[in-house]
Amino acid sequence: MTRSARLLELIQTLRRHRHPVTGDALAAKLGISLRTLYRDIATLQSQGARIDGAPGLGYVLREGFLLPPLMFTVEEIEALVLGSRWVSSRDDTRLAAAARDALAKIGAVLPPHLRHEMDTTTLMAGRSDAPGLDRDLMALLRQAIRSEHKLRLTYRDLKGATTERIVWPFALGFFDHVQVLVAWCELRGTHRHFRADRVTGAQVLDERYPQRRTALIKAWREQEGVPAADGN
Known part of the structure; x- marks a missing residue:
């Protein structure tokens, strides 16, 4: 794993938790030493990430730090498309429209190779057979x-x-x-x-x-x- 990929994974791991995560847990998740973890956290903080905490207390990512959509992996793009298609297959036109609009906004700022993955993914969602909704x-x-x-x-x-x-x-x-x-x-x-x-x-x-x-x-x-x- 490259350092840039590791930093992204660290941010994503912190994003998935609303409460402080220990340095040991983060280091184990990333497969790195605590010393490397502390350096990575310092790097992210210097780039504007609002990571609160300290060794022995745990770390938490505060709101306000955004990563550009171009950082999505192919698997994340596939998950977004599949989720959007599933929502669009429900009998709820407002949510379906919102899902399509959100995907279009993401697609507009993706680099060409990821936009191609989004446009050509073959993951499909079946139609809902739920009773008609109001x-x-x-x-x-x-x-x-x-x-x-x-x-x-x-x-x-x-x-x-x-x-x-x-x-x-x-x-x-x-x-x-x-x-x-x-x-x-x-x-x-x-x-x-x-x-x-x-x-x-x-x-x-x-x-x-x-x-x-x-x-x-x-x-x-x-x-x-x-x-x-x-x-x-």
């Missing part, structure tokens, strides 16, 4: 999650019974056959999963829910035994 509803659910506001839902269960409830939405799960809203339900007093195709009415309330979204996600993962993604 696009306005999905946009409303995403808005409520982003703003951490309560939702008033009208929901039809498996037996066809309809209930109205106040929920604290904090996640959306996209699966091949269904989309699921994950929320704290005030009626049940616990986390609940709501199929989007069974939501017959939804209203974003002015009131914010009393916990942060990240705290709700953490509690839900612990309750459901869902492993956390890297850095979360």
